[in-house]
Amino acid sequence: MTTDTIxxxxxxxxxxxxxxxxxxxxRDLLTITRRIVRHFWAQRRIIRSxxxxxxxxxxxxxxxxxxxxxxxxxxxxxxxxxRADELENVxxxxxxYGRVLVLDREGYAKxxxxxxxxxxLNINRVDRERARRGGWFRLVDLVAIEGLENSAEQxxxxxxxxxxxxxxxxxxxxxxRTRLPxxxxxxxxxxxxxxxxxxxxxDASGSRLVER
Numbered sequence: 720m721t722t723d724t725i726x727x728x729x730x731x732x733x734x735x736x737x738x739x740x741x742x743x744x745x746r747d748l749l750t751i752t753r754r755i756v757r758h759f760w761a762q763r764r765i766i767r768s769x770x771x772x773x774x775x776x777x778x779x780x781x782x783x784x785x786x787x788x789x790x791x792x793x794x795x796x797x798x799x800x801x802r803a804d805e806l807e808n809v810x811x812x813x814x815x816y817g818r819v820l821v822l823d824r825e826g827y828a829k830x831x832x833x834x835x836x837x838x839x840l841n842i843n844r845v846d847r848e849r850a851r852r853g854g855w856f857r858l859v860d861l862v863a864i865e866g867l868e869n870s871a872e873q874x875x876x877x878x879x880x881x882x883x884x885x886x887x888x889x890x891x892x893x894x895x896r897t898r899l900p901x902x903x904x905x906x907x908x909x910x911x912x913x914x915x916x917x918x919x920x921x922d923a924s925g926s927r928l929v930e931r
Contacts (some may be wrong), residue, residue: 731755732872747831749839753868753884756816759809766802766809773798810890811885817891818882821859828858835863840884846870863888 737743738751773794780791819825828836834855837847846867850856853865861867868882 725772731758745825745827745834746839748825749827749831749836751838751923752816752820754850756813756887759812760886763806763813763886763889766806770801772796773801797884813887814890814894815862817884817887817889818895820862821888821895839869840868842867842873843870859892863892868901 738748760929775790777794777798780787780794798921820827831839833847833851836858837850840861841862842850842906846865850861850867852863853860855861855865862882862884866881866885868884
């Protein structure tokens with residue numbers, strides 16, 4: 720099982736059914752988690768890119784002169800509202816999966832062992848040795864704190880999280896730090912991932928017309 724891009728909601732549902740079967744190995748469970756998280760991470764990037772494009776258009780309008788300010792403000796509001804419900808759902812799903820990994824109640828790290836865990840997370844040899852020296856054997860250490868998933872792909876520019884799992888775990892850690900333990904619901908990754916996207920249509924001024 721690989722971490723290829725998921726191309727449809729049906730594929731996500733299929734992966735979830737596989738993951739919910741009794742006896743599914745820790746290896747397959749972690750691989751399924753990586754694939755689903757990568758899908759929603761990509762969705763977040765697309766929505767953010769579309770929002771940034773609208774914001775750039777608004778900034779160009781503002782530079783055109785004072786008579787363009789109202790149109791620029793409307794466009795900026797459109798950027799802020801663009802696919803907001805979808806983005807909220809995406810972040811909820813990522814946070815759910817991140818909490819599963821941070822808490823590691825499935826016992827991935829213990830069941831898989833360091834070498835297999837590093838293989839599944841695509842951590843290169845240099846970073847593996849660094850992890851050993853640092854005593855980073857938990858998922859939260861490897862993925863959230865040190866950001867070693869897909870270590871060969873890291874851009875290191877400091878402007879974005881290094882990997883999909885790191886984003887998911889950081890979102891989960893932020894929620895866990897801002898809420899009391901008894902206010903945290905149990906992670907519901909399957910239910911959250913199956914929640915369909917919201918379709919929102921706007922007119923030229925940015926007003927919401929349709930939601931279903």
